Amino acid sequence: MSKHATPDHPIHDLIVARWSPYVFDPKPVEREKLLACLEAARWAASSYNEQPWSFIIASREDEAAFNTMLGCLVEANQGWAQAAGVLLITTIGRTFSRNGSPNRAAEHDLGLAVGNLSLQATQLGLHVHEMAGIDLDKTREVYAIPGNTDPWTAIALGYVGDPASAPDLAPRDTAPRTRKALGEFVFAGEFGKSAV
Numbered sequence: 606m607s608k609h610a611t612p613d614h615p616i617h618d619l620i621v622a623r624w625s626p627y628v629f630d631p632k633p634v635e636r637e638k639l640l641a642c643l644e645a646a647r648w649a650a651s652s653y654n655e656q657p658w659s660f661i662i663a664s665r666e667d668e669a670a671f672n673t674m675l676g677c678l679v680e681a682n683q684g685w686a687q688a689a690g691v692l693l694i695t696t697i698g699r700t701f702s703r704n705g706s707p708n709r710a711a712e713h714d715l716g717l718a719v720g721n722l723s724l725q726a727t728q729l730g731l732h733v734h735e736m737a738g739i740d741l742d743k744t745r746e747v748y749a750i751p752g753n754t755d756p757w758t759a760i761a762l763g764y765v766g767d768p769a770s771a772p773d774l775a776p777r778d779t780a781p782r783t784r785k786a787l788g789e790f791v792f793a794g795e796f797g798k799s800a801v
């Protein structure tokens with residue numbers, strides 16, 4: 606199953622191929638591939654090179670750890686993410702280690718790291734589905750996340766499944782992908798004034 610982007614301008618093949626499936630094949634992800642995805646995240650740019658991200662991982666081979674992390678997702682996400690090969694919780698450090706001042710770019714930098722991770726996953730034949738839908742209080746408690754660090758999102762990583770194997774989820778994976786036109790978010794001169 607593939608669900609390629611339909612770009613208006615030529616872009617990299619990996620960006621075209623990346624998409625977020627709901628139907629995963631409950632097949633383990635090879636350790637080397639998981640580490641390669643995390644390595645890609647590691648090399649993301651970040652403000653002052655703070656690297657404010659952390660990833661807590663749980664592979665499906667470790668059933669107890671996997672189920673514990675699954676239990677930190679909102680119910681709607683648990684339904685489909687239970688078939689992923691690996692679950693990850695992302696966190697961000699709130700302050701710069703160099704001087705303790707607030708890091709306004711932390712969310713931005715986590716996004717860059719996860720973007721790298723997603724494209725590396727795509728290159729390895731894997732798929733990523735990110736989730737804002739997690740129980741933040743529970744996640745903090747379960748993983749003893751300290752006060753200057755915030756749990757932020759979760760990620761399902763794994764092999765894409767056959768939509769026919771999950772008829773309830775299939776319509777989401779077979780629906781066309783949509784995007785705003787460039788002119789709706791690329792401005793010049795004034796916010797809202799289209800540049801293209």
Ligand SMILES: Cc1cc2nc3c(=O)[nH]c(=O)nc-3n(C[C@H](O)[C@H](O)[C@H](O)COP(=O)(O)O)c2cc1C
Binds near residue numbers: 625
């Ligand atoms: C930060 C973030 C949070 C998201 N949260 C959820 C979520 O909680 N549940 C869900 O089903 N999809 C979630 N998504 C997936 C988006 O709905 C999906 O990326 C978007 O519809 C675009 O589809 P595509 O990734 O296939 O291009 C999230 C994506 C991102 C980047």
